[in-house]
Amino acid sequence: MGLFSRLFGNKNTQPTQIEVDPIEYKGFLIYQEAIGEGGQFRIAGRITKEIDGEVKTHKFIRSDLLPTQSDADEFMLKKAQMFIDQMGDSIFQ
Template sequence: MSLIKKISELFTSNKTEPEVTSSFIEVEYNGYIIKPMPISEDAGYRVNGLIEKDEQSHRFIRADVLMDENQCADEMVRKAKCMIDQQGDTIFGSLGSE
């Protein structure tokens, strides 16, 4: 393989969009809906999902990768609950409290 081809491959990507699993049951917590949606990756499942309330939503993705899809969904729910407890509605951005 030529040097130019090797260098070219460094700057091009053949990666496809990650496969998001959304077959998990939504969890209601303190008025919020938590939707775990683990992302399938080569190393396992990445913690990912949505936190929703009323018309607002927050995409929740973390660096954590777990080998088991169900454990990953459970971890997303656990982390989302902590985030809700700590930040409340501010997870959706500024609510004009200035």
């Protein structure tokens, strides 16, 4: 069965979610989750914060591709911090 799955595509393939340790910034948690794509990495991640007992999440994926995962994660962190500085809690509205 594995041979046919590889030949004709396995429709059950789901991208595996890797656990990442968040970085705390001004009460927000930033998760760096670069997406591998064609030998490069797309800048992606999540920003979360607990507000009134509920965890709010903002996910984003940028169009930028970088050569390494560490580059993509570094850029994501800087963009997320800038976004938090500019938007504050209104990120989740």
